Amino acid sequence: MIGAIPMTHGLIVAAVLFALGLVGLLVRRNIIYMLMCIEIMLNAAGLAFIVAASRWEQPDGQIMFIIILSTAAAEVAVGLALVLRFYSRFKTLDADIANDMRG
Amino acid sequence: MIAVFYIASVVAIVSTLMVITRMQPVHSLLYLIVSLLAVSLMFFVLGAPFIAALEVIVYAGAIMVLFVFVIMMLNLGREAAEQERRWIDISMWKGPVILALVLLALMIHVLHGGNPGAASGRVVSPKEMSIALFGPYLMVVELASILLLAGLVGAYHLARRDTDNKEQKRS
Numbered sequence: 001m002i003g004a005i006p007m008t009h010g011l012i013v014a015a016v017l018f019a020l021g022l023v024g025l026l027v028r029r030n031i032i033y034m035l036m037c038i039e040i041m042l043n044a045a046g047l048a049f050i051v052a053a054s055r056w057e058q059p060d061g062q063i064m065f066i067i068i069l070s071t072a073a074a075e076v077a078v079g080l081a082l083v084l085r086f087y088s089r090f091k092t093l094d095a096d097i098a099n100d101m102r103g
Numbered sequence: 104m105i106a107v108f109y110i111a112s113v114v115a116i117v118s119t120l121m122v123i124t125r126m127q128p129v130h131s132l133l134y135l136i137v138s139l140l141a142v143s144l145m146f147f148v149l150g151a152p153f154i155a156a157l158e159v160i161v162y163a164g165a166i167m168v169l170f171v172f173v174i175m176m177l178n179l180g181r182e183a184a185e186q187e188r189r190w191i192d193i194s195m196w197k198g199p200v201i202l203a204l205v206l207l208a209l210m211i212h213v214l215h216g217g218n219p220g221a222a223s224g225r226v227v228s229p230k231e232m233s234i235a236l237f238g239p240y241l242m243v244v245e246l247a248s249i250l251l252l253a254g255l256v257g258a259y260h261l262a263r264r265d266t267d268n269k270e271q272k273r274s
Contacts, residue, residue, distance in 0.1 A: 005108050010149070013112040017119055017142075024123030032128050032174065036135055039166065040119055047142055054149040057225045059232040062154050063240050069161055070247040074254025076166050080173045081261035087177055 010051030017044035031086060031093050035079045042072045104216060107209050108148045114202050115141035121198065128174050132167060133199040139163040140206050147213065153229035 021040030028034060046065045053061025083093070090097050118138040125131040139162045146155040236244065 005105055005149070009109075009112075010145075013116070013145070016116055017138075020116070020119045020123060028123065030128070032170070033123070033131070036122060036128075036131060036170070039135070039162075040122065040138070043139065043142055043162065047145065050146050050149055050151050050154060053151065053227065057150075057227065059227050059235040060240075062151050062227060062232050063236050063243060065151075065154050066157070066236070067243060067247060069157060070251055073161060073166060074250050076169055077254045077258040078261065080169055081258040083173060084176065084262055093177070 005054075007051060007055045010054070011048060014044045014048040014051060017041075017047065029095050031083050031095050034095060035076065035083070038079075039072060039076065042068055042075075104148060104213070107213055108145055110205065111141045111144040111148070111209055114138075114205055115145065118199070118202050127195075129171075130195050132170055132174070133196060134202075135170075136163050136167050137199050137202045137206070139167070140203065144206055144209055144213070150226040152226065153232060 018041050021037045021044060024037035024040065025034055028037065046068045049061040049064040049068070051061075053059065053065075086098065087093060115138050118134045118141065121134040122131040122138060125134065139158060143155045143158040143163070146152075146158060
């Protein structure tokens with residue numbers, strides 16, 4: 001590798017960001033926070049792909065990032081629509097309120 | 104150029120840590136935008152300038168605007184103005200502004216420093232990426248368009264107002 005940044009360091013940063021997003025997803029009960037943490041995790045996965053693309057100097061990793069980007073866009077659109085429905089029904093954003101199903 | 108990568112990653116990790124510890128959603132949105140900008144700077148240093156631009160435009164632009172829009176929609180009412188006055192307090196935007204100024208200094212340094220991909224091996228140009236995207240990866244474009252269409256239809260269906268009223272009448 002010609003570059004000066006070792007691949008491990010980039011992957012460590014990606015792993016730390018992913019772990020922070022996962023911890024936030026598990027700890028926070030507000031639905032908007034959970035969506036934000038999913039965004040953080042998707043972004044960390046994209047960072048790992050870009051680090052790999054920079055390591056092998058090929059465009060394939062960047063294309064994987066574009067897939068992740070469009071997935072995140074679709075996911076956040078549907079997720080925020082669900083948040084609006086959730087709020088209009090339960091008048092709160094606490095995810096634990098919605099743990100029972102009415103069939 | 105190598106130091107830029109490490110400083111940007113420290114900024115990203117610190118602001119992400121602030122995201123998951125704030126209590127107000129708007130505060131953590133500010134920190135989340137700073138985190139995305141820091142990751143974008145890391146992409147730039149890693150030799151992916153087009154992806155860095157996409158990160159700023161799509162993530163920090165479109166997706167964060169959606170979040171702000173929904174948060175503002177959920178806070179309708181009399182107390183919203185008072186709450187907004189509390190949000191726009193100097194003690195809360197001090198942190199994101201400092202982190203963003205660090206990123207600005209890094210960006211000016213990178214732009215003055217000559218070739219963008221000096222910290223990685225080689226800059227993969229947008230042309231090269233587009234040739235790969237519309238050549239062997241053409242199916243990915245089709246799949247992404249189908250996914251975005253499904254997301255559009257799903258979001259429209261879920262956020263429609265009259266289904267909401269019908270369900271409330273039924274229950």
